[in-house]
Amino acid sequence: MRVLDQRPSKRTRSTRLAEKVTLAAIVAALASAALPAVALAQPNPSDSPSVSPEDCGDVNILAVPGTWETNESADRRVVPGMLAQITGPLEKALTTPPTFPSALSSPATSLAPTTSSVPVSTAAASTATRTASSSTPRPTAASVKVVSEQVPYIAQVGGPIAGVVTGNPITLKESKANGLAALESRASQLAKACPLSKFVVLGYSQGAAVAGDFLSKVGNRQSAIDPSRVLAGALLSDPSRSPSTPDPEADVPVAKPTKLTSVAETMIGPNVTGQGVLGTRDNGMGVLAERVTSFCAPNDSICSLSGTSKAVAAIVPLLNLTPEDLPDYALNKGLELVRNVASANPADIQKAAASVITQMTRLTVAASVSPATLPMELAQVVFASTMLDDVARVVNMPEFDALVSLTHPEELAQQVTQVAAYLLLDAHRSYANYPVDAAGDTATQWVVKWVTSKVQASA
Structure with a gap:
């Protein structure tokens, strides 16, 4: 009885090789299709040539x-x-x-992140559980x-x-x-x-x-x-x-x-x-x-x-001005002043008018009777009377408010502090230093x- 040769023929080996190649190609194609769509996130030069x-x-x-x-x-x-x-x-x-860590005793011991600010996600915890018995430490999750x-x-x-x-x-x-x-x-x-x-x-x-x-x-x-x-x-x-x-x-x-x-x-x-x-x-x-x-x-x-x-409220708008803007700026401020006066409380207008008349009369008398006292009388009008405050309520403009605030010692110190803080920017530079939570x-x-x-x- 003739014993059949168990070795595959050349044709059989070739066929199997072709099958393996074909199978490998199919697997590669499936794997490629199953990959995360990271490649899709890469730029298309024709869409945005400035993105690499x-x-x-x-x-x-x-x-x-x-x-x-x-x-x-x-x-x-x-x-x-x-x-x-x-x-x-x-x-x-x-x-x-x-x-x-190099030695894992339990999944719980492997959940500490490298920095305390990074909480471990559920996916990371699941990965830790699956790999706890492995002898080779692996990352808990892919980096972003x-x-x-x-x-x-x-x-x-x-x-x-x-x-x-x-x-x-x-x-x-x-x-x-x-x-x-x-x-x-x-x-x-x-x-x-x-x-x-x-x-x-x-x-x-x-x-x-x-x-x-x-x-x-x-x-x-x-x-x-x-x-x-x-x-x-x-x-x-x-x-x-x-x-x-x-x-x-x-x-x-x-x-x-x-x-x-x-x-x-x-x-x-x-x-x-x-x-x-x-x-x-x-x-x-x-x-x-x-x-x-x-x-x-x-x-x-x-x-x-x-x-x-x-x-500060008076200074900031000036940062937007160019020489070409000055005529329009002055015109707009004039119109704003007219609107504010027209819409002011009549009682405030009456009080402001009375204050102005009283103080101007005082200065006129001082100038005619004793001219040497005029600077002191003017200082009294500016720093000791309510005239500017009364007018400010009618004018209602930040530029005038800023001027008036400088005539009051308590407000002057506050405004100097505010402007210094704005210009020196100490508080403005503190965001890496001051605490915001418990x-x-x-x-x-x-x-x-x-x-x-x-x-x-x-x-």
């Missing part, structure tokens, strides 16, 4: 620096100044996954790709006055508009080229005014960016901060920040009086109201302008933890 593959992250952080912290030719990849104290720690917290960049813009105030030093007479209004255009342009580029990316928007000082205006447009669906793409927004010293005390003119704020409208941003930390020095946004943050936080340090008059900040976290630390939790919750 490295620019697309799971989370894109757009940081808008404050006045003088950046310029229109700054390196986009380097976040400067105050906001660097948020973006740096955020990148570290989100891109460094927690790991297991975070891309931080600044939004370069002119970032200047002072108009022609600052232009003497900088060579660029741009006003605050023009600078802010330049920043908003730059932020909208970059956000649109990234949103189009990176369809899976989510956004975090940060702003400080003038940059907070820019970032806040952008978030307001997105939240009210007036932007090309869909609100669902925005995970969080944080504003430090926003010049357009919404008031968080029912009476913005109150000398003392209510104990806890209060939302006066449902679309207002959420203030974190000690409450302050007043509102932003540039006035508030009419439409608030829209549907993003609960995703936008705001911080205003005590005595930072840039975000807490109130009735006690009369001199745990002692500073404003910048709080933002890092809050954004980290928002990113992890959306993962």
Whole structure:
């Protein structure tokens, strides 16, 4: 009986090899189809030639620096100044996954993250349970790709006055508009080229005014960016901060920040009086109201302008003026004065007129009887009479209020303090130092933890 040769024929081996190749191709195709859509988040050069593959992250952080912290030719990849104290720690917290210790006794012992500010997600805990018996430690979860960049813009105030030093007479209004255009342009580029990316928007000082205006447009669906793409927004010293005390003119704020409208941003930390020095946004943050936080340090008059900040209120509008604006500015102020007088309380008008007549008569008599006493009499009119206060109630203009406040010793000291705080910016620079919660976290630390939790919750 002939024993059959058990070795496969060449044709059989070839057939099997072809089958293996075909199977491998099918598996590769299925695996490719099953991969996460990370590749879809990479930019399409034809869509946005200014977006490179490295620019697309799971989370894109757009940081808008404050006045003088950046310029229109700054390196986009380097976040400067105050906001660097948020973006740096955020990148570290989100891109460094927690790991297991070398010896695992139980799943519970493996849940400690590498930094205390990063809570462990449910997915991470599940991974820990599955790998607790493994002899090789592995990360609890894949890290998140975070891309931080600044939004370069002119970032200047002072108009022609600052232009003497900088060579660029741009006003605050023009600078802010330049920043908003730059932020909208970059956000649109990234949103189009990176369809899976989510956004975090940060702003400080003038940059907070820019970032806040952008978030307001997105939240009210007036932007090309869909609100669902925005995970969080944080504003430090926003010049357009919404008031968080029912009476913005109150000398003392209510104990806890209060939302006066449902679309207002959420203030974190000690409450302050007043509102932003540039006035508030009419439409608030829209549907993003609960995703936008705001911080205003005590005595930072840039975000807490109130009735006690009369001199600052008079100074800030001048930062928007150019020589070409002066005729219109003077005309508008004249019309404002006429409207205020026409709508004033008749009793206030009568009292102001009586005060003016009385004091002018006094000066006329002093000038005719004893000219040497005229300077003293004039000082009495300015500092000891109620004439200027009576007129101020009728005029009702911040410029005149600022002038009158300087004639009262107690208000003079207060105004000098307010102006010094505004110009020296001590409180304005304190956001990495002053605590905003019971745990002692500073404003910048709080933002890092809050954004980290928002990113992890959306993962």
